[in-house]
Amino acid sequence: MIHDLVIRGARVVTPGSVSTCEIGVLGGTIATLGTGLEGREVIEAAGLVALPGGIDSHVHISQPSGPGIEMADDFASATRAAACGGNTTVMPFCLPEEGQTLREAVAAYLAKAEGNCLTDVSFHLIVKSVDPVTLGQDLPALIAQGMTSFKVFMTYQGMRLTDAEILQVMAVAREHGALTLVHAENEDAIEFLRDKAERAGEIAPVHHARTRPVPVEREATHRAAMLAEVAGVPVMIVHVSNGEALDEIRRARERGVRVFAETCPQYITLTAGDLDRAGFEGAKWVCSPPPRDDAQQAAIWAGIEQGAFDVFSSDHCPFRFADPAGKDAPGARASFRNIPNGIPGVETRLPILFSEGVVKGRISLPTFAALTASNHARIYGLENKGVIAVGKDADIVLWDPALTRPITQERLHHGSDYTPWEGFEVTGWPVRTLLRGQTVMLDGEPAGTPTGSHVARAKPEVTP
Ligand code: DUC
Ligand code: ZN
Ligand code: ZN
Numbered sequence: 001m002i003h004d005l006v007i008r009g010a011r012v013v014t015p016g017s018v019s020t021c022e023i024g025v026l027g028g029t030i031a032t033l034g035t036g037l038e039g040r041e042v043i044e045a046a047g048l049v050a051l052p053g054g055i056d057s058h059v060h061i062s063q064p065s066g067p068g069i070e071m072a073d074d075f076a077s078a079t080r081a082a083a084c085g086g087n088t089t090v091m092p093f094c095l096p097e098e099g100q101t102l103r104e105a106v107a108a109y110l111a112k113a114e115g116n117c118l119t120d121v122s123f124h125l126i127v128k129s130v131d132p133v134t135l136g137q138d139l140p141a142l143i144a145q146g147m148t149s150f151k152v153f154m155t156y157q158g159m160r161l162t163d164a165e166i167l168q169v170m171a172v173a174r175e176h177g178a179l180t181l182v183h184a185e186n187e188d189a190i191e192f193l194r195d196k197a198e199r200a201g202e203i204a205p206v207h208h209a210r211t212r213p214v215p216v217e218r219e220a221t222h223r224a225a226m227l228a229e230v231a232g233v234p235v236m237i238v239h240v241s242n243g244e245a246l247d248e249i250r251r252a253r254e255r256g257v258r259v260f261a262e263t264c265p266q267y268i269t270l271t272a273g274d275l276d277r278a279g280f281e282g283a284k285w286v287c288s289p290p291p292r293d294d295a296q297q298a299a300i301w302a303g304i305e306q307g308a309f310d311v312f313s314s315d316h317c318p319f320r321f322a323d324p325a326g327k328d329a330p331g332a333r334a335s336f337r338n339i340p341n342g343i344p345g346v347e348t349r350l351p352i353l354f355s356e357g358v359v360k361g362r363i364s365l366p367t368f369a370a371l372t373a374s375n376h377a378r379i380y381g382l383e384n385k386g387v388i389a390v391g392k393d394a395d396i397v398l399w400d401p402a403l404t405r406p407i408t409q410e411r412l413h414h415g416s417d418y419t420p421w422e423g424f425e426v427t428g429w430p431v432r433t434l435l436r437g438q439t440v441m442l443d444g445e446p447a448g449t450p451t452g453s454h455v456a457r458a459k460p461e462v463t464p
Pocket of ligand 3: 058
């Protein structure tokens with residue numbers, strides 16, 4: 001067989017093993033893994049590591065963020081940054097605008113993505129209302145179209161659902177075959193602390209972290225797992241920031257509840273101290289849940305090493321810093337409450353975990369592949385993605401495991417005007433990303449035309 005493309009000489013990471021073999025690509029699919037393969041094009045990859053293209057199952061792109069506030073990335077810039085960071089699929093959230101139904105919102109997001117994406121895209125839904133149209137019509141229809149996961153919030157006025165409402169959403173997930181993702185923080189406790197802080201004049205960015213302490217996440221995580229237990233569904237707890245919340249997940253699993261867990265780079269590398277910089281600078285690190293401290297970072301690392309986390313995502317939620325439509329929003333300097341929540345990270349997620357995890361000997365290459373690609377594909381139903389195996393999409397990223405350089409805004413491709421990891425030293429960078437066999441990043445720069453498309457997903461297993 002003459003392949004369209006052969007990748008030769010790389011150490012290839014397949015589930016559970018690493019071996020030097022050739023990868024033969026035909027028609028955008030991995031056709032052969034072997035030796036002596038023939039191809040019309042050959043990539044000589046000696047010294048490089050071939051990993052499955054990253055799947056970032058938690059990103060926010062062009063999401064409505066309040067009056068006058070704009071996310072820093074549209075689909076073109078977010079997927080360009082994603083590809084440059086070694087990703088081939090991103091999973092953004094679809095949030096309806098005021099007065100829009102979920103189905104209308106999905107149609108609008110698909111139109112925005114169409115023709116602009118350098119990676120593939122697959123949407124989660126956000127359920128912020130349990131009206132009969134959303135529960136009875138939109139969710140079943142969208143699940144049938146392959147949007148088989150939705151997020152609910154326990155925090156944020158206007159977004160949070162009550163426990164009774166979350167149970168209603170979980171019942172739909174069980175009946176129609178979808179996975180519920182939960183943002184687990186207790187809004188009432190946060191509001192109590194926020195109000196107290198403001199009355200005491202504690203308005204600087206660091207008070208964002210101090211008013212969302214570990215107990216508010218621990219309690220909500222416990223409650224989310226309990227609700228899933230009662231509803232009889234699996235649940236994904238997104239962006240777990242600390243060991244106490246993770247312990248709640250472990251306990252629920254011991255009771256037999258199927259709880260998936262996600263963590264992110266910010267919880268292994270940043271701390272609340274980053275929000276405590278002089279003046280307004282700390283706003284650059286405002287995200288929820290907030291980064292914690294060294295002890296909680298160690299607890300998250302222990303969880304990663306023990307296999308307690310299923311997925312490692314970025315929670316890319318980019319705002320510009322020096323911008324009244326971003327972090328410097330009206331009222332943001334008068335109270336941390338008004339600072340848009342979120343940090344950019346889709347381009348730096350993989351290099352940070354590679355460097356801190358693989359290079360420092362904390363996790364193996366197959367574990368890296370599982371945490372950054374294959375588990376995302378399995379849990380969310382991306383059937384053709386996530387592993388280097390015959391028959392799968394040729395979504396492959398070649399890494400130079402010895403390339404050392406710091407993260408710096410100048411080399412990034414996202415729409416934000418800063419990175420929270422400026423100057424952070426990384427060893428191991430992706431040097432070429434291939435989406436279905438086509439090169440979309442070469443030597444750190446975007447390449448090719450945007451051929452990414454929306455991927456419908458299979459239904460996850462919904463009974464625990
Ligand atoms: N939750 C997210 O998942 N992303 C950004 C902000 C938030 O609260
Ligand atoms: Zn969230
Ligand atoms: Zn998020």
